[in-house]
Amino acid sequence: MIGMSIFIYTYYKSNTYKTVDRSLLDEYHFISNQFDGDSILDKIILQDPKDIVYIYKGNTVKYYTQNRYFSDKYPTNGKIENGFYWEKFNGYxxxxxxxxxxxxxFRIMRNIDSEKEGLSHMVALLIMTDMLAIIPGFFISKFLSNKALKPIENSWNNQVKFVQDASHELRTPVSIIQSKLEYLLKSPSSTIESEAETVAVAMREARQLKKMISELLSLTKEESIVKINKEQFEIESVFKELSESYTEIAEYQNKVFSYSINTKSRYISTDRNKLIQLLRIFVDNAFKYTNEGDSIDVSIYDRGRDKVQIVISDTGIGISEKDQKHIFERFFRSDSVRATDIEGSGIGLSISQIIIKTIGGNIKVKSKLGEGTRFFIEIPKGKIAKKL
Structure with missing residues (x-):
């Protein structure tokens, strides 16, 4: 902006004085054609009445035009080279x-105070314009830079928090495994049978550590995904796959697992693998936080013309209203759950939140402590082929 103002000022100034110089040169030629040294008393007609003319012979003024700038004292003949000059007399x-x-x-002069004043006004105007442009421009650029840097800053803060949380969560099983192994080293005469419980605890923590590492890798992988593989498939095929995976587990744990499909269309178009991964996270949690005799149900309904809603409900331990605000945060586990033997890392629902954003849906939760939990997953139906 400042560069443009400098260019405008320079261009305007140059054109202004070039116009004055051309006018003075034309005036000189016009006067030169009229002037006759033998008749110096003849009045010379000027093209521009504002011009001041002095004609010298040596140091003597032979002809001049009346003007208000030199009433008492005439400018002397400097006898300088032909050309244009800047001069200042009596403050003009x-x-x-x-x-x-x-x-x-020949000395032909023109007062240029008005031109100089015009240029001064232009400078003031350009400075004012630049200031008016720079000040909001500064705040706009600051706003935009902050806006552009905000995702980077958030990403960095999330990364730092992720590393801190991951380090904290991984430290616990590692510490337990280490303490159990050190205990075994201090008891070399012990048999496997006598230390079966110690080995079992170490193995359980090793499995938990392996699961946590797998989930961390999955979380990192999901965050890097920007493209999904959409395909059209039967809704029932997904629910059958879930049923095959969890029916036996339900029987073993003395729980009831069921599903129902309540949509007009048999088909949906989305990323099938991600949908199954998403549902497995919620069904896994449902099995984890229910007791014997409880039930887990997965149902799907139409939600308007363009969406479907999948509801995963259970009759388990439920989630307190306070904890519901934090369940999608990484590594979050309520105090009541941490105090139990229920295994978990607090990463699963974080992964689900990333997946649902990837496929363009949303998740809501309704739960009451001691009465069970319902998760509502809304996703677009996608474009379904007419032939189906």
Whole structure:
């Protein structure tokens, strides 16, 4: 902006004085054609009445035009080279052209105070314009830079928090495994049978550590995904796959697992693998936080013309209203759950949140402590082929 203002000022100034110089040169030629050294008393007609003319012969003024700038004292003949000059007399600014012709020296002057004043006003106007442009421009650029840097800053803070949380969560099983192994080293005469419980605890923590590492890798992988593999498939095929995976587990744990499909269309178009991964996270949690005799149900309904809603409900231990605000945060586990033997890392629902955003849906939860939990997953139906 400042560069543009400098260019405008320079261009305007140059054109202004070039116009004055051309006018003075034309005036000189016009006067030169009229002037006759033998008849110096003849009045010379000027193209521009504002011009001031002095004609010298040596140091003597032979002809001049009346003006208000030199009433008492005439400017002397400087006898300088032909050309244009800047001059200042009695506080006035002039642009002057000098030309020598035969024995006469021509001095044609024009007051340029108005031009200088115009240029000063232009400078003030350009400065004011620049200030008006720079100040909001500064705040706009600051706002935009902050806006552009905010995702980077958030990403960095999330990464730092992720590393801190992951380090904290991984430290616990590692510490337990280490303490159990150290205990075994201090008891070399012990048999496997006598230390079966110690080995079992170490193995359980090793499995938990392996699961946590797997989930961390999955979380990192999901965050890097920007493209999904959409395909059209039967809704029932996904629910059958879930049923095959969890029916036996339900029987073993003395729980009831069921599903129902309540949609007009048999088909949906989305990323099938991600949908199954998403549902497995919630069904796994449902099995984890239910007791014997409890039930887990997965149902799907139409939600308007363009969406479906999948509801995963259970009759388990439920989630307190306070904890519901934090369940999608990484590594979050309520105090009541941490105090139990229920295994978990607090990463699963964080992964689900990333997956649902990837496939363009949303998740809501309704739960009451001691009465069970319902998760509502809304996703777009996608474009379904007419032939189906």
């Amino acid at each position: 600014n002039f642009r002057t052209i000098y030309f020598s012709e035969n024995e006469y020296d």
